[in-house]
Amino acid sequence: MILLEVNGLKKAFGSRKAVNGASFTVRRGEVFGLLGPNGAGKSTTISLICGVLKANAGSVVVDGFSVGTDGANAKKRIGIVPQEPALYPTLSARANLRFWGTINDVPADELEEAVNYVLQVVGLVDRADEKIAKFSGGMKRRLNIAAGLIHSPKLLIMDEPTVGIDPQSRNHILETVKNLKDKDITVIYTSHYVEEVEYLCDRVAVMDNGEIIAEGTLPELLEQGSQFQELTISVDTIPDEIENAIQALPHAEEVIVQNEQLKLVTSNAEKLLPSAFAAIIGLGGTVSEIKIHKPNLESLFLKLTGKALRD
Amino acid sequence: MRKTWAIVMVGVRQVLADPAYLMFLVGLPVMMTWMMSFLPVEVYEMAILGVLVMFVGLNVITSAGGYILGEKQTGTWQRMLASTTTYWHIMAGYFIRLFVMATAQSLILLLSGKYLFGAPWDHGFLATIVVLMVYIFAMTGLALFLAGFLKSQEQVQAVAMGVVMVGTMLGGIFFQIDDPSFVIKLIATVSPQSWAANALRDVLTLGVGVSSLLTPMLWMTAIGTILLIGGVMKLQTEG
Structure with a gap:
């Protein structure tokens, strides 16, 4: 069953075509890898899926709701984990999560429970009341994931969540992503690390110059490349x-x-x-x-x- | 409303955690007010209000630009836009946050001027506060409008200094300009600082009440409203 359908997506900045007719689908419950070199259009595609940018052409449908025409319902179903932690460093982990929960429509009477749950998922319960300015890079990344999960999204989009962190935090993040499958959360995972994609992803799309140039399960893609x-x-x-x-x-x-x-x-x-x-x-x-x-x-x-x- | 309030509170907590910003917000203008207290008493009263008008303008423009650019740089801006939060929620949050801080700054300046440095105010306090509230509204609208166009902290600083200095100096706040040219008249007409300064002067020197200040207050309200709506629309077109 399809959770996300991206069809003929286009976005240009001036004369530069950042996304040029990208189309792909993501099935419910899978971890979907989006691979591409820098400048391939991955981040712009993610911004278009999240409704942060408006597409020049094409459509994005999340769980039956169009991002273009029913953005509020579509956005409720999406959680975003940006590459750099998008958090407030002078606030505690708990205060950050309360804020992002409020912003993402978590009801006030469910907020504390949601905060405690995601802190547990990312293993930061014992550091919850510390200001995150004191956190290591890996801990900030884990909290960044918690902020993306706070409103129980159906689709979690993770943009290179392990860049530049220590191996222990990296392993923790990979295991967290792996466990999300059991919680019926669909994940789009972009990374430069092939081993991460091979370890986590059920299906992969390769993007270059704003287009999807290959898509399939890992065995299907490896079969395509087996003569090389x-x-x-x-x-x-x-x-x-x-x-x-x-x-x-x-x-x-x-x-x-x-x-x-x-x-x-x-x-x-x-x-x-x-x-x-x-x-x-x-x-x-x-x-x-x-x-x-x-x-x-x-x-x-x-x-x-x-x-x-x-x- | 809950989202807007959350944005306000995050902003206030960030400000309280930043001693350098608090110094800029309160310490510097209070020091200027103290220095002005050495002026002759007939000049001092208006000079304090000039300082107030100038620093409030500087504060809201640099803060609005700084907040929005800072949020864009850390990615929290994009994260908010990826949620169901609308531009109106976000801008209302910024608006309240700037308004509250500028009001706090104004009250600290007024009270320190009167009770610490001996400003001889004995009338028109209510009218002064009402004019200042409307002025802060107009400057907050202007600040959020400008913030949509600024791309770096350097631009924020330069534009804040430019707008505040031009509006304050050519708007006739610290000194009257005899026989002004068309350009200076135009600046005085569109500059909220000029409207605020003239209204405050009337309160202090002529003792006029709020009911006599409807024209400047309506002008400032109109400037603030138009610019605030323009600012939201500018941000909406960014995507």
Whole structure:
């Protein structure tokens, strides 16, 4: 059963098309991954789904309610977890949650119960009355999730909730998201971390240049990418012309130079590797390490977008 | 109303947690009032009101711009917009918060002027307060209107200084301008500071009552209302 239906969504800022006809559906109870490089249009798409921005064209329907024509009912069903904690640092965790509960129409007589419940979900009961300015980055992220859950939304949209936090908090957040499925909460999860998406998501959409360029379950997407392999070649000094030289070789699908590494997507690693090796040596480079990866979401992403996930 | 009240209370709690802002809000104008008490008594009375009119304007414009920009930078603005809270709830919350703080600032200045620094006010207190309330309403409308156009804290500071200085100086608050040009007359007509200063001068020097001040109060109310509605409509078009 479909909870969210996004159809032909478009949004431009001046002449720049941030979202260019994006369409996808999210089913009730699933964790849906939205992957894309920086500037792909993920955040704008999220803002359009939440009704923070108005679309130039297309529609967003949440649980049968159109964000465009019945925004209040649609918004009641959505919780948002922005990338950076959108909270008031001079207030306590509890005061923040009371505020966001009020803003999200939690009735006054149910507010304390809702606050205590979400504090328990994110494991911050014992720090509830401290000002959050004293919290670590990970604790603020957890509270940020609690604020998104305070009104018991049917759809929780999480925008890269684990960027830049310690492993312990990251694991806590991942387990929290995993447990949301048991509470019948549907999640849209954007991330740069393939392993998180692989661990959490039932289905994934890949976005680039404002469009959805692939959508499916993880096995379906990996099947699409199974004919491709990703090679990582570490080079001590990367020669200037290496990108063009390797791109011209047979079986080289995509080439990305990143730091001291070349990332290659190939349809035949065995044939590409010797000629790539020769090209690097021929241009004066020194190879220090070569890794051949099994087909995974990252290599599919690289192939589809020509960009690494952390670009 | 519950949402608007929540927005007001969050704002008040933030202000109370910021000593530097409290210093700007209360300490600086009180110090200016004290310094003005060394002026001759016939000038002092009007100078205090000039300081009040100027600092209230500066306070509401910088606060409105600062609050909204701050909320946009931390993401709480977008989070509010992603809820069922409307622009009218949000702007009403900001309006009440600014109005209450500007009123508190005005009362502190008036009372400190009279009881700490010896301003010789012995009449027109009620009319002064009524004029100030209407003036604060107009400046709050102006501040929330301007806040929709400002993109950085630097712009907030520059615009606040510009609007307040032009309105205060050319509006004839601290000194009368003989034979004003068309531009100065225009500024005096649209500047709430000028209307407020002239009304306050009439209260203090001529002893006029509230009923004689309907024209300036209606003008200021109209300016505040139009700008407040314009400010909400500007924010609504942002998406």
